[in-house]
Amino acid sequence: MSMVEAIRDAHGVAMERDESVVVFGEDVGFFGGVFRCTQGLQERFGSHRCFDTPISESGIVGAAIGMAANGLRPCVEIQFADYMYPAYDQIVSEAARLRHRSAGDFTAPITIRMPTGGGIFGGQTHSQSPEALFTHVAGLTTIVPSNPYDAKGLLLSAIESPDPVVFLEPKRLYHGAFAGRPDDRVIPWNEHELGEVPDGHYTVPIGKAAVRREGADLTVVTYGTMVHVAATAMDESGIDGEIIDLRTLVPFDIDLVLASVRKTGRCIVLHEATKTSGFGAEVAALVQAKAFFSLEAPVRRVTGWDTPYPHAQEWDYFPGPDRLVRAMAETLAI
Amino acid sequence: MNPLERLRARRAAEDAGEDPSMTTPEAAMGRMDKPYGAHDPTLPPPVDSTLDQAPIPLEHRLRMYELQQEIRQVETQLHRLFVMGLVQGTSHLYTGMEATAAAFGTLLRSDDYSFATYRGHGHTLARGASMKGLIGEMLGRESGLLGGKGGSMHLTSVEHGMLGSYAIIGAHLCIANGAAWSARYRGTDQVAVAFFGDGTTNIGAFHEALNFAAVYDLPVVFVCENNLYMEYTPIGQITAVEHPAADRAPAYGLESIVVDGNDADAVYLTARDALEKARSGGGPSLIETLTYRHGGHSRADPGTYRPSAEVEAWKDRDPIPLYHQRLLRIGVDESTLTGIQTSVAERVDEATEDAKAAAKPDPSVIFTDVYADGGYQWRN
Ligand SMILES: Cc1ncc(C[n+]2csc(CCOP(=O)(O)OP(=O)(O)O)c2C)c(N)n1
Ligand SMILES: [Mg+2]
Numbered sequence: 001m002s003m004v005e006a007i008r009d010a011h012g013v014a015m016e017r018d019e020s021v022v023v024f025g026e027d028v029g030f031f032g033g034v035f036r037c038t039q040g041l042q043e044r045f046g047s048h049r050c051f052d053t054p055i056s057e058s059g060i061v062g063a064a065i066g067m068a069a070n071g072l073r074p075c076v077e078i079q080f081a082d083y084m085y086p087a088y089d090q091i092v093s094e095a096a097r098l099r100h101r102s103a104g105d106f107t108a109p110i111t112i113r114m115p116t117g118g119g120i121f122g123g124q125t126h127s128q129s130p131e132a133l134f135t136h137v138a139g140l141t142t143i144v145p146s147n148p149y150d151a152k153g154l155l156l157s158a159i160e161s162p163d164p165v166v167f168l169e170p171k172r173l174y175h176g177a178f179a180g181r182p183d184d185r186v187i188p189w190n191e192h193e194l195g196e197v198p199d200g201h202y203t204v205p206i207g208k209a210a211v212r213r214e215g216a217d218l219t220v221v222t223y224g225t226m227v228h229v230a231a232t233a234m235d236e237s238g239i240d241g242e243i244i245d246l247r248t249l250v251p252f253d254i255d256l257v258l259a260s261v262r263k264t265g266r267c268i269v270l271h272e273a274t275k276t277s278g279f280g281a282e283v284a285a286l287v288q289a290k291a292f293f294s295l296e297a298p299v300r301r302v303t304g305w306d307t308p309y310p311h312a313q314e315w316d317y318f319p320g321p322d323r324l325v326r327a328m329a330e331t332l333a334i
Numbered sequence: 335m336n337p338l339e340r341l342r343a344r345r346a347a348e349d350a351g352e353d354p355s356m357t358t359p360e361a362a363m364g365r366m367d368k369p370y371g372a373h374d375p376t377l378p379p380p381v382d383s384t385l386d387q388a389p390i391p392l393e394h395r396l397r398m399y400e401l402q403q404e405i406r407q408v409e410t411q412l413h414r415l416f417v418m419g420l421v422q423g424t425s426h427l428y429t430g431m432e433a434t435a436a437a438f439g440t441l442l443r444s445d446d447y448s449f450a451t452y453r454g455h456g457h458t459l460a461r462g463a464s465m466k467g468l469i470g471e472m473l474g475r476e477s478g479l480l481g482g483k484g485g486s487m488h489l490t491s492v493e494h495g496m497l498g499s500y501a502i503i504g505a506h507l508c509i510a511n512g513a514a515w516s517a518r519y520r521g522t523d524q525v526a527v528a529f530f531g532d533g534t535t536n537i538g539a540f541h542e543a544l545n546f547a548a549v550y551d552l553p554v555v556f557v558c559e560n561n562l563y564m565e566y567t568p569i570g571q572i573t574a575v576e577h578p579a580a581d582r583a584p585a586y587g588l589e590s591i592v593v594d595g596n597d598a599d600a601v602y603l604t605a606r607d608a609l610e611k612a613r614s615g616g617g618p619s620l621i622e623t624l625t626y627r628h629g630g631h632s633r634a635d636p637g638t639y640r641p642s643a644e645v646e647a648w649k650d651r652d653p654i655p656l657y658h659q660r661l662l663r664i665g666v667d668e669s670t671l672t673g674i675q676t677s678v679a680e681r682v683d684e685a686t687e688d689a690k691a692a693a694k695p696d697p698s699v700i701f702t703d704v705y706a707d708g709g710y711q712w713r714n
Binding site for chain 1: 422424482483485487488504565573639695701704
């Protein structure tokens with residue numbers, strides 16, 4: 001099934017199992033969300049459990065916090081990650097910190113879903129990848145799935161998590177395993193093994209990365225869309241790289257990353273988000289601090305350019321396979 | 335009942351062996367109890383025929399006619415260009431809503447400021463920005479208003495006082511206050527106008543902007559173009575009051591103003607008063623224009639959430655034929671009007687050819703205009 005269907009399914013399973021799960025957001029109820037990730041839920045569970053809200057990101061997240069602190073399990077949608085800024089205050093100042101300041105008495109187990117990344121020529125207000133704005137904040141869990149199987153299992157984990165979770169859905173992956181070249185056919189998820197999604201309840205644990213491809217020459221640490229871009233780069237270049245799909249950025253699966261880097265001696269971090277103060281900086285810092293003596297080359301970042309997301313030059317901005325191949329070759333030459 | 339109370343009631347009902355559905359009234363979570371699309375249509379207001387005699391200079395009326403034609407024909411052309419795959423990204427057409435931009439465009443002084451949303455093609459044309467620049471921008475060309483850097487949702491023409499199209503709901507209302515403030519600070523009598531939709535009245539920035547403008551008596555006019563839908567959700571479903579803008583005006587000490595947004599003359603008269611008030615130090619106004627978009631919210635919209643009787647009724651109340659008829663009634667020749675139509679059509683064709691022939695910008699433009707000194711290099 002597609003990633004959209006997997007996310008829909010996860011909602012359905014969560015709502016079926018636990019009556020305290022409620023789902024809301026702009027156009028989420030009747031219409032089923034702009035990307036249709038909540039389609040059918042209102043019909044199935046009623047408008048008291050899946051409903052439309054006004055344009056009010058701060059209101060949505062604030063209400064979710066209040067509900068969560070009083071026994072509900074809200075899973076809310078922000079239509080595009082780019083619209084979360086009006087809610088950022090609620091996420092950072094309240095959701096992330098309630099547990100700490102109330103000495104554990106008052107908590108906010110909410111899930112905030114939002115589509116992330118480019119893919120629709122949406123320009124600077126419909127293409128951003130703001131994960132680092134969340135990973136920077138203690139108290140938040142940040143998840144970025146790269147396929148339908150993980151999306152369902154991770155979303156169920158997120159909804160069941162006792163902490164606030166930001167769940168970023170790469171919109172390029174909603175309907176297929178986009179592999180980094182805009183003119184190539186996108187492999188639909190039903191032709192992909194990670195598009196096989198079991199019925200019913202299962203979870204993918206928060207904080208566990210996955211090795212997507214084993215390799216000896218270098219480690220590419222990545223997540224979301226870029227997992228597939230990395231695979232393309234390896235296929236095309238013949239470089240025997242190991243691809244680690246983080247799945248969860250915070251908590252960070254440092255053990256898996258270190259084990260891989262200790263084996264390969266080289267590490268590249270790949271993400272679509274801008275470079276400076278991006279999550280790649282954190283990965284690079286951790287890897288050099290903890291695996292310094294295993295490294296044969298500096299840790300390198302391959303990212304979207306440090307500019308606003310351009311409107312017409314989406315593919316010049318996007319860190320596609322060619323940029324990664326070049327970086328891998330340079331890293332291997334050291 | 336809040337959700338928790340409802341949950342508790344449901345659990346209690348289950349414990350008591352009752353049917354839990356009885357304690358979870360569906361309608362309690364929304365203001366409408368019918369599925370969208372099957373809801374009662376909101377019909378357009380009757381045409382006010384007394385407006386034929388409104389004291390509006392003929393040249394202004396002809397300009398409003400021309401602007402409405404320009405906007406309609408450009409939108410129609412852009413729609414064709416989408417279908418041909420020439421427009422990158424989505425786009426939000428203003429078709430059916432032209433009267434508001436046309437009336438303000440006619441009245442605004444060239445040094446006034448305007449601010450629009452992602453549905454801003456019409457507001458940009460209405461300030462006199464070139465069609466070539468607009469269509470070029472839509473096609474992501476060097477000849478575009480912003481050299482292809484902004485696209486449909488960020489059309490801007492500072493030279494024409496069009497201080498931008500904003501894609502994050504509500505942001506520009508606050509920015510318009512600043513523009514208005516700057517005018518007063520500099521001792522000019524310029525006015526800032528911010529256009530936005532009904533859905534926008536529910537975000538905090540709307541309320542912040544209204545209060546701010548009222549507190550400081552700023553020369554700003556807020557124009558809510560109420561097309562009855564916030565994307566795919568009927569506005570009444572998620573708004574506490576019937577008139578999303580006008581009913582909130584008294585909360586900020588402002589007059590409630592609702593005007594027929596499909597009649598350029600009605601908008602004109604209201605706009606003229608508000609602009610004069612702002613210019614002469616009388617402070618802000620909030621105007622709600624009632625209108626309807628003929629098409630979907632954006633390119634990908636199937637439009638099933640609107641009752642078909644409503645869509646039909648509003649299409650019949652199309653602002654352009656209405657205005658055409660009025661001009662004929664007050665004695666304008668049919669040939670004058672067809673002349674305007676044809677010359678607009680010629681300009682649209684010419685602008686389209688110009689845009690198609692224009693070069694695509696070099697990818698290196700990504701790195702320019704990030705900082706004033708171009709100093710992005712250390713970052714990349
Ligand atoms: C902060 C924010 N939240 C959500 C959106 C997504 N969005 C874009 S347009 C729109 C509906 C706006 O409705 P309205 O204000 O009535 O304007 P209309 O499109 O009808 O002209 C929404 C929710 C956004 N752009 N910004
Ligand atoms: Mg609207």
